[in-house]
Amino acid sequence: MSVQRPTTSTEPLPNELDSPRAKLVYLYLSTERTAATGTTASDAGGASIDELQSQLDLQKITLYSILRTLRERNLVEKRGDSFAVAE
Numbered sequence: 001m002s003v004q005r006p007t008t009s010t011e012p013l014p015n016e017l018d019s020p021r022a023k024l025v026y027l028y029l030s031t032e033r034t035a036a037t038g039t040t041a042s043d044a045g046g047a048s049i050d051e052l053q054s055q056l057d058l059q060k061i062t063l064y065s066i067l068r069t070l071r072e073r074n075l076v077e078k079r080g081d082s083f084a085v086a087e
Contacts, residue, residue, distance in 0.1 A: 016073055022066050024056055026075060030085045046082030 017023045029047060032055070047055075052063050067083055070076035077086045 014073075014075055017075075019066070019069075021058065021062065022070060025052065025058075025063065025066050026070060026085070028052065028056060029076060029083060046079045046084030048082050052083070 013023055013026060017026060032047070049060055049063055049067075052058065053060055056063075058066075067076060067078075070083075071078065074086055076083050
């Protein structure tokens with residue numbers, strides 16, 4: 001019996017991310033693929049607070065705090081109503 005591992009590679013998480021929830025949000029924004037386009041959330045223009053809330057099952061107040069910290073560290077940027085990994 002063999003175990004199949006995903007073949008997609010991801011960049012390592014930034015060292016300054018201590019919080020598991022911050023890591024989750026960053027990882028979602030950097031790797032989540034949309035079914036229709038095959039692009040990452042970041043490539044697709046980011047993810048809205050509502051999308052993050054429904055996909056990650058986190059409260060909005062928590063997400064705003066995490067995103068503020070990620071933006072202060074220049075890891076995430078706001079693009080209109082969405083958030084994406086900073087380029």
